[in-house]
Amino acid sequence: MAAAEALAGLALALGLYALLYYNFIKGATCKNEASLRGKTVVITGGNTGIGKATALDLARRGARVILACRDRGRGESAVCDIRRESGNNEVLFMSLDLASFKSVRTFAAAFLRSEPRLDILINNAGVRTGSRSSDGFNLAFQVNHLSHFLLTHLLLERMKQCAPSRVVVVASSAHQRGKIDFQNIHKPVDGQLAGIQSYSNSKLANMLYTRELANRLEGTNVTCYAVHPGLVNTELFRHTLIWLKPLFLPICWLFLRDTTNGAQTSIYCATQEGIEKYSGRYFANCWLRDPKPHARDDALAKKLWEVSERMVGLAN
Numbered sequence: 001m002a003a004a005e006a007l008a009g010l011a012l013a014l015g016l017y018a019l020l021y022y023n024f025i026k027g028a029t030c031k032n033e034a035s036l037r038g039k040t041v042v043i044t045g046g047n048t049g050i051g052k053a054t055a056l057d058l059a060r061r062g063a064r065v066i067l068a069c070r071d072r073g074r075g076e077s078a079v080c081d082i083r084r085e086s087g088n089n090e091v092l093f094m095s096l097d098l099a100s101f102k103s104v105r106t107f108a109a110a111f112l113r114s115e116p117r118l119d120i121l122i123n124n125a126g127v128r129t130g131s132r133s134s135d136g137f138n139l140a141f142q143v144n145h146l147s148h149f150l151l152t153h154l155l156l157e158r159m160k161q162c163a164p165s166r167v168v169v170v171a172s173s174a175h176q177r178g179k180i181d182f183q184n185i186h187k188p189v190d191g192q193l194a195g196i197q198s199y200s201n202s203k204l205a206n207m208l209y210t211r212e213l214a215n216r217l218e219g220t221n222v223t224c225y226a227v228h229p230g231l232v233n234t235e236l237f238r239h240t241l242i243w244l245k246p247l248f249l250p251i252c253w254l255f256l257r258d259t260t261n262g263a264q265t266s267i268y269c270a271t272q273e274g275i276e277k278y279s280g281r282y283f284a285n286c287w288l289r290d291p292k293p294h295a296r297d298d299a300l301a302k303k304l305w306e307v308s309e310r311m312v313g314l315a316n
């Protein structure tokens with residue numbers, strides 16, 4: 001009797017989990033089979049997590065994929081994996097450390113010298129800590145926003161020449177809790193909670209940046225999209241809750257999206273035909289989503305752009 005009850009309980013739990021998994025955890029799949037033969041993709045942080053899964057899919061579609069990563073060992077090892085799994089040998093590592101503006105400039109110069117095309121730029125790399133970068137900025141603000149701002153600026157002319165082309169900005173629903181305080185947003189902070197707040201602020205910056213970029217790109221056939229990938233089981237949480245890890249790991253594995261599913265909206269925004277009219281908008285689960293009102297503030301977006309130009313050394 002007890003065994004039968006236990007079995008029924010288990011079946012119920014599995015059924016509930018399946019319901020939860022297919023309705024909330026897994027998320028939508030990008031269904032198009034667009035070929036990327038002859039196209040070149042740059043993806044920052046393509047060596048692990050959502051970026052690696054995105055790079056693998058785009059390599060399978062035949063693109064030349066450049067993994068722009070800070071660590072040569074991790075980068076080269078991802079190149080091997082992706083070449084093997086996609087059967088595409090045009091996957092390359094190039095060195096890019098987003099914690100340093102100098103590295104961004106060196107990367108862009110090397111890229112423009114060696115690569116004639118750029119069709120898709122995926123600003124994917126991200127960190128969830130507000131410690132000090134080598135340039136003295138808040139790390140999340142520099143890596144997630146400022147350095148991608150500079151990188152995109154330096155590569156944009158090449159993208160215009162290759163239009164139609166696209167910029168995909170991997171933002172986050174964490175932008176909802178973000179604030180743009182121009183006096184402090186760039187300053188390093190201590191502690192986990194402050195680090196998480198810095199992360200949210202930087203993700204709001206991603207949203208505002210994408211909006212303003214779309215305005216500035218009007219008429220160029222270069223379009224851009226902000227993405228929320230879902231809650232994904234990656235290394236993103238490596239700086240947070242370290243002492244909770246043993247408890248955390250099984251929960252992550254059960255209740256967070258895997259990286260293949262987490263990459264779907266980035267892949268959708270990079271490849272889906274017909275979304276060009278939504279340039280500057282926000283996507284989640286391979287569909288348009290309305291961000292919070294403060295992420296649609298065009299005056300704030302414009303001011304952030306000007307402040308960012310000064311911080312990365314593009315304006316006097």
Ligand SMILES: NC(=O)c1ccc[n+]([C@@H]2O[C@H](COP(=O)([O-])OP(=O)(O)OC[C@H]3O[C@@H](n4cnc5c(N)ncnc54)[C@H](OP(=O)(O)O)[C@@H]3O)[C@@H](O)[C@H]2O)c1
Nearest residue numbers: 045049050070097098099124125126172231232234235236
């Ligand atoms: N996971 C989620 O639930 C979630 C939710 C919403 C949004 N996102 C966004 O998704 C994006 C990808 O994150 P993920 O979850 O895949 O995290 P991840 O597994 O930690 O991957 C982050 C990537 O960024 C790279 N990176 C970090 N600092 C860098 C630097 N200074 N220069 C160059 N690359 C750097 C990392 O390189 P190393 O391997 O060398 O550290 C890694 O390749 C991020 O923008 C994140 O904000 C994630």
Ligand SMILES: *[C@@H]1O[C@H](CO)[C@@H](O)[C@H](O)[C@H]1NC(C)=O
Nearest residue numbers: 160163164218219220221222
């Ligand atoms: C943008 O694309 C359209 C349609 O393909 C084309 O007619 C137009 O000339 C393009 N504009 C630019 C600036 O490339």
